[in-house]
Amino acid sequence: MVRSIADLIVTGDLVPGEKLDEVSLAARFEVSRTPVREALRELGAMGLVGREPNRSAVVTNVTGSYLNSMFEAMAELEGVCARLAADRMTAEERAMLERDHRSSEQWVLAGAEEDYAAHNTDFHTRLYRGAHNDHIFEMVTQTRARLSPFRRAQFRLPGRLARSFAEHERIVQAILNRDAIAAGQAAHSHVEIVSGASAVFAHPGE
Amino acid sequence: MVRSIADLIVTGDLVPGEKLDEVSLAARFEVSRTPVREALRELGAMGLVGREPNRSAVVTNVTGSYLNSMFEAMAELEGVCARLAADRMTAEERAMLERDHRSSEQWVLAGAEEDYAAHNTDFHTRLYRGAHNDHIFEMVTQTRARLSPFRRAQFRLPGRLARSFAEHERIVQAILNRDAIAAGQAAHSHVEIVSGASAVFAHPGE
DNA sequence: CTGGTTCCAACTGCATACAGATGGCTGCCC
DNA sequence: GGGCAGCCATCTGTATGCAGTTGGAACCAG
Secondary structure (H helix, E strand, C coil), X not given: CHXXXXXXXXCCCCCCCCEECHHHHHHHHCCCHHHXXXXXXXXXXXXXXXXXXXXXXXXXXXXXXXXXXHHHHHHHHHHHHXXXXXXXXXXXXXXXXXXXXXXXXXXXXXXXXXXXXXXXHHHHHHHHHHCCCHHHXXXXXHHHHHHHHHCCCHHHCCCHHHHHHHHHHHHHHHHHCCCHHHHHHHHHHHHHHHHHHXXXXXXXXX | CHHHHHHHHHCCCCCCCCEECHHHHHHHHCCCHHHHHHHHHHHHHHCCEXXXXXXXXXXXCCCHXXXXXXXXXXXXXXXHHHHHHHHHCCHHHHHHHHHHHHHCHHHHHHCCHHHHHHHHHHHHHHHHHHCCCHHHHHHHHHHHHHHHHXXXXXXXXXXXXXXXXXXXXXXXXXXXXXXXXXXXHHHHHHHXXXXXXXXXXXXXXX
């Protein structure tokens, strides 16, 4: 239930600012209002929807300022993850990260945005896992989920694919060299750039 | 409702591992099960209680490994906050931070654990706010809430008060000097030390 | 006395019914 | 014609009832 509604939001089926009426959602999933309500509470706690007393839940329309704070947080968290990952990744993890990264070059050359986007998600997830810190993993995953409605189109920008790949390259190299500082910085600036690329698509806050 | 139950957990009234039976909670607060259920869902999303299908919610008994990951995350987040705060705090914020810190010395000299603990909470909150990043503020606040059951007694350790004050001093100085790097490091190691001091009190995980 | 099986009580998950609140619409008054 | 007030429709918040499931207690067999 939570998942179903979250998907509607993350996939963009429900647009930021849109009201989530309990009865229509209940009808849509053919259940009663109760599970819907509970799911909305949970989504509210996760920050995906906003709730105030006696009002409909609304898909969080992150205002510019809060959106920026999330992108900044994302950059910081990525930096931390990469730094920790450089120290802690196992040999297998390093190998997988590199292999995966190398193979993604084909999508860049082919200009396959969708495929590269999928790889990109995996790549970052590997990074988060590599930090070997469950709580940080949770935080970064949640933050990413909340940001996802706002960066769907990030790879549409011309040349973004190649640049993203080059930035990944820097991160991978630093991690393979076990250079924690460099890895942290590379990941940090990588996300900073993504945030700039995505800002354009941000839904105007109210 | 959420707040009421969360308080029971944070204050230690409900102990990690304890089952949260919906009907008794409903009776306790003199409401029906419905709002209790929704509150539990929300607390589940916040990570304060664990939930699995057809089971009672249980106060999260953070296992040793996850507890460590939270303390580590806390150290990283504090470091980030202090670093950002050193750059971004307004003159008023700096002044308040210093004033507050100075005045806390009286509690150290008097050995007033309760009072110092209250000040300590304020001090760190100031730091988080000083970073001027709402999302990071949320994350660090949530993490702290989840950790609170596990560090209630941190100032009981002999000499901890004075050491904490000295560490705060380093952080304050670095921020007043606008030395972001030093502030970040000082805050990071401060929390690392707290985590060591608290580990002793961790409820044994299962 | 111990191990297993069966049954029951208690609790969770969901649905429905009702009460309270809110926002918009309509109609009246100025 | 415009503005204000009161009413009504609609939606959220809460209570209660019922069905499904689970864990444990009691009982029986070895």
